[in-house]
Amino acid sequence: MVGYGFMVLVLLVLIYFVFAFVLSRMSVAQEPETKKEISIYILTNGVHTDLVVPVKSNVIDWTKYVKYSHTKGNDTTARYLGFGWGDKGFYLETPTWADLKVSTAFEAMTGLSSSAIHATFMHAMVENDACKRIDISQEQYERLAKFIIARFDLDARGDSRHIVTNANYGMDDAFYEAKGSYNLFYTCNTWANAGLKACGQKAAIWTPFYQGIFYHYK
Structure with missing residues (x-):
């Protein structure tokens, strides 16, 4: 029975990766006749994908939700703001893979934990293999902004809920409470891919990995 269970597990993992490969290569086309009014970026660190947008524009001033003062550096000269969504346990309790706990991984894979x-x-922004610029219209950016805001777990006044922590990655980042649960089928990269779909840009049909997004921006 143990051997049979192991074989089933291996088969399920194989099916997962096959579907991830195939569906990530199938694309959602970019909306035609896109006006190039605002530049956004997709940025990866080799695991996660961030959606990077201007801090301020005619569409939105992101400092309403993300305060400079929430970062250690409090540098008000920054021009861009990167957004990533993911499992709260991974973000706050796993600075390196060596710190990964079985409980954290299990909760993340099964959607039992909260998100941030x-x-x-x-x-x-420096364009390279890990950073791609995408020029979109103001109307498309409005849709992207709504998509990002929808993931914030706002309080009764409509303000973001800052997570006070020492788990920051550097001097210029902050964490916020978010809606939804990370799982095997909706990862940080699935979220970023969905953001591109929301604003009418090229995207994978479905992908849990960053490669599935960047494949369409070679």
Whole structure:
């Protein structure tokens, strides 16, 4: 029975990766005749994908939700803001893979834990294999902004709920309470991919990995 159970587990994992590969190569087309009015970026660290947007524009001033003062550096000169959504346990309790706990991994895979938004202020964007610029219209950016805001777990006044922690990645980032649960089928990269769909850009049909997003921006 143990051997049979192991074989079933291996088969399920194999099916998962096959579907992830196939569906990530199938694309959702970009909306035609897109006006190039605002530049956004997709940025990966080799695991997560962030959606990077201007801190301020005619569409939205993100400092309403992400305060400079919530970061250690409190640097008000940053021009861009990167958003990532993911499992709260991974974000706050797993600074390196060596710190990963079985309980954290299990809760993340099964959707039993809560989520968080990781926001990072940035000064300049350098386009390379890990950072791609996408020019979109103001109307498309409005849709993207609504998509991002919808993941914030706002309080009764409509303010973001800052997570006070020492788990920051650097001097320019902060964490916020978020809606939804991370799981095997809706990961941080699935969320970023959905954000691209929301604003009418090229995206994978479905992907749990960053490669599935960047494959369409080679």
